[in-house]
Amino acid sequence: xxxxxxxxxxxxxxxxxxxxxxxxxxxxxxxxxxxxxxxxxxxxxxxxxxxxxxxxxxxxxxxxxxxxxxxxxxxxxxxxxxxxxxxxxxxxxxxxxxxxxxxxxxxxxxxxxxx
Amino acid sequence: xxxxxxxxxxxxxxxxxxxxxxxxxxxxxxxxxxxxxxxxxxxxxxxxxxxxxxxxxxxxxxxxxxxxxxxxxxxxxxxxxxxxxxxxxxxxxxxxxxxxxxxxxxxxxxxx
Numbered sequence: 348x349x350x351x352x353x354x355x356x357x358x359x360x361x362x363x364x365x366x367x368x369x370x371x372x373x374x375x376x377x378x379x380x381x382x383x384x385x386x387x388x389x390x391x392x393x394x395x396x397x398x399x400x401x402x403x404x405x406x407x408x409x410x411x412x413x414x415x416x417x418x419x420x421x422x423x424x425x426x427x428x429x430x431x432x433x434x435x436x437x438x439x440x441x442x443x444x445x446x447x448x449x450x451x452x453x454x455x456x457x458x459x460x461x462x
Numbered sequence: 463x464x465x466x467x468x469x470x471x472x473x474x475x476x477x478x479x480x481x482x483x484x485x486x487x488x489x490x491x492x493x494x495x496x497x498x499x500x501x502x503x504x505x506x507x508x509x510x511x512x513x514x515x516x517x518x519x520x521x522x523x524x525x526x527x528x529x530x531x532x533x534x535x536x537x538x539x540x541x542x543x544x545x546x547x548x549x550x551x552x553x554x555x556x557x558x559x560x561x562x563x564x565x566x567x568x569x570x571x572x573x574x
Contacts, residue, residue: 351504378560388548390505390564402560437504448493448512449554449562453504 350374351454353438359460360428367424368457370438379421380439380451381413390437396421397444428461468551468565476573481538483549483568490531491553495562499548509536541572
């Protein structure tokens with residue numbers, strides 16, 4: 348009965364490859380997020396979708412493309428992977444839209460290592 | 463943009479000691495949240511605070527929403543080894559905003 352799940356948990360790949368990370372939430376939440384956590388543990392927001400609509404698109408290289416096939420799923424595709432993309436990527440969701448208290452619930456993370 | 467200053471950056475304490483950490487902001491928030499991240503896991507919500515002056519407890523944890531709406535603190539009493547982890551504060555400003563603003567975290571180490 349995992350609330351926010353991500354696959355894979357670990358991803359090791361070569362520079363230049365294309366990879367995807369998947370996220371699913373079974374909480375019935377309307378809003379989902381992708382965060383990047385670097386080696387200093389800072390949580391940096393990347394994207395957010397509300398009911399399948401892109402609402403936050405931070406300054407992220409356009410090699411990163413989110414896709415939300417339905418409001419329970421938010422996937423992240425990364426093209427032409429670079430060494431600096433190595434990090435832990437977290438998916439999160441909240442039942443709230445704008446104006447709500449925005450309590451976010453996080454997935455377990457995907458540790459991406461680019462060699 | 464909004465910034466959160468979280469302190470201390472790290473703490474090393476003995477089991478049984480009390481711990482206090484805090485966050486201050488350059489602007490006001492409508493909600494303060496405290497998360498804990500265990501090694502290799504995602505952040506887990508510990509306490510949510512919704513109005514200025516609110517004091518909320520969750521077991522040995524107590525957090526307060528500052529009266530100015532620009533700060534919050536988290537106290538842990540009688541620490542135990544499983545309290546080890548990174549604690550993050552986060553603030554939400556409301557309105558048409560969908561973002562949380564996160565602090566940089568406090569790394570807590572508890573020596574048994």
